[in-house]
Amino acid sequence: MALEAFKPSDALTLGVELELQLVSTHDYDLAPQAEDLLRVLRNHSGAWDVKPEITRSMIEIGTSVQRRHGPLRAELLDLRQQLSDGARKLNIAIAGGGTHAYQHWSAQQIFPTERFHYISELYGYLAKQFTVFGQHVHVGCEDGDTALWLLHALSRYVPHFIALSASSPYVQGVDTGFDSARLNSVFAFPLSGRAPFCTTWDEFGVFFDKMTHTGVVQSMKDFYWDIRPKPEFGTIELRVCDTPLSVEKAAALACYLQCICRYLREERPFEPSEDDYLVYTFNRFQACRFGLDGDIVDPKTKQRTKLRDDILRTLARVDEHAIDLQALDASRLIRDSVFDGNDASALRRLHAQGEPLPSVVESAARRWMGLG
Template identity: 30%
Template sequence: MERGSRESFTRMGTLGIEEECFIVDERGRPTSGTDELVYEHDPPEILEGKLDHELFKFVIETQTPLIEDPQNARDALLEIRQALLTHAHDHGYDIAAAGLHPLAKWRELEHAEKPRYRAQLDRIQYPQHRNTTAGVHVHVGVDDADKAVWIANELRWYVPIMLALSANSPYWNGFDTGLESARAKIFEALPNTGMPTYFEDFDAFDRFERRMLETESINDRGELWYDVRPHTAHGTVELRTPDGQADPDIVMAFVEYAHALVEALAEDYEDGASGYAQTHRRELLDEHKWRAIRYGHDAALLDREMEGTLELGELVDRECERLGIDGIKDVYERDSGAEKQRRLLEEEGPDALCESLLLEGE
């Protein structure tokens, strides 16, 4: 029973970026390809140990190497993306990204044979059978286990800001859900997902993780799929909130925001701040997140005191000024991914929509 430990948390401010993407055919439609790209053909050297697949054979995952200096994050992301595109093109595929592929119909797509996923399908059944989601996960290193748990607690309020900005999945199983991020709602049907509860310290989280393993509620610690979690093997806080994105500038805006948040919260912890997390009811955090799922860029989210609402644009302005960043402001000022998808489908049709989701290479 593999578990992480307190000793994993040794480095502050490092980064790692995981992206889940879609394997598509020459027309941009989802197609099974992970057998060839992950198992049957050796990937470019930079992807060795950094390439895997998800539940469906059309969903593939990449991970950057450990990024010591945040200034190098963009180059690391682009190198991994280019290697994935080259690998896919060499074997007759292309790569797309969004929270959900708008033309993916889960009953028509193949599940992977990997024992881990077969066990999940058997245990979870329908919610996992239909889970065609894809997201962006950002890891930020933290140098103390208790600090990491405190930061993860505080980050729960920030999760919906990032989700609203990333909203890029209005379509699921071939129809318009009326949501801006249907991915988030589809994924929440799985156990151990969504907004986590408050943990007093690392020992409390460690007891929870151990209990879930010992009771066989999960098969490995990676099945704690909450929106934010301390990663007890990597020694990071992992933000798992954003929908997948084809545009690397949008991904990097979330990386910049996540890194700035963790660094700022680490300073608060070291200064002895009490924070807000203990006063935030999970029910209100769920409402906060629901508004992001439903309305995306047009959301009015709950304020830090959970007593009123603020428009997303106002929150973005405040966060950019407070943290000295600008990427999420640029994301907010553009059409959301969900808006763009709806407009393209209505005005230009499914071919244009599929083309818009393709990753661009050199």
């Protein structure tokens, strides 16, 4: 199977996907009611999309193509309202967060589609353990060469998005010690991690042909890379974020990415190289394990600093781009998150105050649904 042509799209346009938890309002465990909720939402108003995910206790929503923070935030708020109204009809709630705090993977049910059954047959129990919840952000690119350049240039900023979005400290009732335990589940898949260092679409096509001829992959969907090109959309897709606890945070993360992309494209502060990936796995682990308190090593200078300081410096560098993109409100929310802590910290604070984990999940659901 040959790699499809890269479909041009307007530069720096945005699309956001959120994988969301469906929880029972009785015990706040995951509820296998995706089919019911999809039925209720079949005639929703709005340009956004809602569809199933790999297990029946998940759904995925996707925004329309957006250009600015204000309209993106407004669409996510409308989406939240309609999803929340639909969930209440079924006596369930909807929550963000990268993992459910105490669900057991063995109890999950694969959603009945051909692709999800294929994944389950191929990956065994890993498919059910993939009941984790992420935010994906698409950024428009005008051609494949630009997309690959931007993909590799963004590699040094991947820890920013892991640390800022981290909201998965608990797995099966245990504090894992990680701010983002979700990415450990993703990393278990053999085609996860970083994309190969291809710098042109033709070169990437050669790589793709080699992979398909081995029979290991059938399409781009089989790659679970942290950032991957999506030729059918004309985008690159950042996949490392946990689903935040609020849609406001989701919109801010997307526009922080948009600002960085504009800064990279217009100022070209460095040229990406294969050597950038020498510290990639270390930086990624630090962000997953320690969140904003993790270390990050600059692949060019080899200097080591705290992630929260690197984010603040980056916010200062992209400030003028945030102004041009009308994203200052998003930048302010990101800056506040650096000082106030990420969502993993917020969940841990609730538990430390004596809230049992079901109450922590209830609080997360109320927050995502705009109830508190």
